[in-house]
Amino acid sequence: MPNPLIYLALALSAVLVVFPLPSAAQPPSNPDVEALLRWNQSLPNQTIVSSWILNQTNGNSSALSPCNWRGISCNSAGNVTGLNLAYAGLQGTLDHLNFSYFPLLLHLDLIDNRLNGIIPANIGLLSNLVYLDLSNNSFSGTIPLSIANLTKVVELDFSLNNITGQLDLRLFPDRGSSQAKTGLLSIQRLLFTNNLLSGPLPSEIGNLAYLTLLALDDNYFFGPIPQSLGNLSKVTQLYLNQNHFSGQIPKNFGTLTELTHLFLFSNNLSGAVPEQIGNLSSLVVVHLTWNNLSGQLPPQVCQGGRLVNFTAGYNNFTGPIPVSLKNCTSLYRVRLEYNQLTGNLDQDFGVYPNLTHINLSHNKLQGKILPTWAECRNLQFLSFSKNHLNGSIPYQIGNLVKLQILLDLSHNKIHGKIYKWDGYNEY
């Protein structure tokens, strides 16, 4: 910790610079204004905040309110309730922003600046805060434990920073969520995407009763995915991709009936995907690629008829193509390459008006290519290479005007030629 005396000295010098000793001719000072200006003075080369100027004319004390300053909003009593300086080109730190002056702050939005340093512990004084977005800056250090004081925060976004350390279990409510006094009791959207966080996830994260979105992707978390995440009954979007999670996908994920986005790619997950996951009829995007998963793909993964993007490539899946894919007309992008899937190409697939990309290469599929693939009018990428296909290429495939990347049928026993192209592409 820096020496508090240094802070005091800095604070005092800032006050002295901005406010020479008040004389009778000058308006009364406003502590909020002082606190904001002290921060302003600490920021090098900032532009936006330089509009924060004092209008000390005619001793008009209302001109001393910060409420009309850019980025500041107030309630009707003139208390500062919002600080919104997103995309403002701010550099510097929050070290000189003394949050104790803003107990009624509801909204703190500093997204996409160049702020660095730590997230100060006194941010925990903002006990009325509802919205906190520090994403896309260069904050480092750990998440202050005082965040557990922000019991009213609904959205907290620290994504795209350099935050280190672990998620302390005390950030979350303890077991009795309704009786709990501290922790992120009201949180609905919690985002830590793309930081340097690590360690295992505390199971207390499953006590966030109102959570709809959890984004922990692109960090260094390891250990198992806690079973308790299956208790997040309101969760719609779960981003756990690009970490080092291991072990199995919790069985009770099959009870997350609101889930639309399940991102688990690029981890070390193993074992089978719980079949119940296929019973989730809300699924829109499922990404399982780059794990060590095995067993069958959930047969009913498109049960809800809403599945748009589905990837499970680079695993060790065996068994058939999920039966529900046949009627899954909502599909846009499908990647199941590099598995050991069996099945019959002329029976397992239907017609997909929106499909742009399908990669089934490096599997054990049999059968032949039906002319119905030519009815997938939006296809741009189609690969069946390294399977056990036979038959010939239907001439209708040549009508797929958007098919531009490749029609890769190599390493099958296919004969015939593709109209529009000269032979097969090797990929």
Ligand SMILES: *[C@@H]1O[C@H](CO)[C@@H](O)[C@H](O)[C@H]1NC(C)=O
């Ligand atoms: C501030 O701006 C000056 C002049 O443009 C530049 O020399 C200096 O490096 C800048 N400082 C920071 C911290 O960016």
Ligand SMILES: *[C@@H]1O[C@H](CO)[C@@H](O)[C@H](O)[C@H]1NC(C)=O
């Ligand atoms: C805010 O900071 C800028 C430069 O850092 C300075 O020019 C300006 O005077 C400050 N505003 C006030 C009201 O002190």
Ligand SMILES: *[C@@H]1O[C@H](CO)[C@@H](O)[C@H](O)[C@H]1NC(C)=O
């Ligand atoms: C003080 O400022 C406010 C807003 O800028 C203005 O409406 C009001 O007339 C001013 N009062 C005096 C006495 O100048």
Ligand SMILES: *[C@@H]1O[C@H](CO)[C@@H](O)[C@H](O)[C@H]1NC(C)=O
């Ligand atoms: C201060 O005065 C300037 C110029 O007179 C005006 O543009 C600005 O809106 C005023 N700021 C506040 C906070 O009243």
Ligand SMILES: *[C@@H]1O[C@H](CO)[C@@H](O)[C@H](O)[C@H]1NC(C)=O
């Ligand atoms: C809010 O503003 C009112 C009126 O200026 C003031 O009396 C009160 O102390 C302020 N409350 C806080 C918590 O700052």
Ligand SMILES: *[C@@H]1O[C@H](CO)[C@@H](O)[C@H](O)[C@H]1NC(C)=O
């Ligand atoms: C913030 O302001 C409060 C009240 O003036 C003061 O007690 C505290 O020391 C200040 N904190 C910092 C870090 O300047």
Ligand SMILES: *[C@@H]1O[C@H](CO)[C@@H](O)[C@H](O)[C@H]1NC(C)=O
């Ligand atoms: C938590 O908020 C309360 C006010 O609600 C405050 O007194 C306390 O100091 C805060 N604790 C931390 C760790 O910030």
Ligand SMILES: *[C@@H]1O[C@H](CO)[C@@H](O)[C@H](O)[C@H]1NC(C)=O
């Ligand atoms: C994180 O730190 C690294 C190394 O210091 C730096 O290259 C990178 O730009 C930083 N990222 C952010 C978002 O600040």
Ligand SMILES: *[C@@H]1O[C@H](CO)[C@@H](O)[C@H](O)[C@H]1NC(C)=O
């Ligand atoms: C599906 O994937 C494409 C390509 O990556 C992307 O542009 C699109 O937004 C995704 N759709 C959904 C619903 O996420």
Ligand SMILES: *[C@@H]1O[C@H](CO)[C@@H](O)[C@H](O)[C@H]1NC(C)=O
């Ligand atoms: C895939 O599974 C098969 C049998 O289930 C096993 O023999 C093989 O080693 C596995 N491959 C990998 C890369 O895990």
Ligand SMILES: *[C@@H]1O[C@H](CO)[C@@H](O)[C@H](O)[C@H]1NC(C)=O
């Ligand atoms: C596909 O849809 C048809 C007609 O709606 C239905 O009879 C069939 O059972 C469905 N097949 C699957 C695998 O859902």
Ligand SMILES: *[C@@H]1O[C@H](CO)[C@@H](O)[C@H](O)[C@H]1NC(C)=O
């Ligand atoms: C195809 O995509 C369009 C535009 O995103 C959408 O409105 C339509 O419902 C989709 N079709 C199917 C069958 O899902």
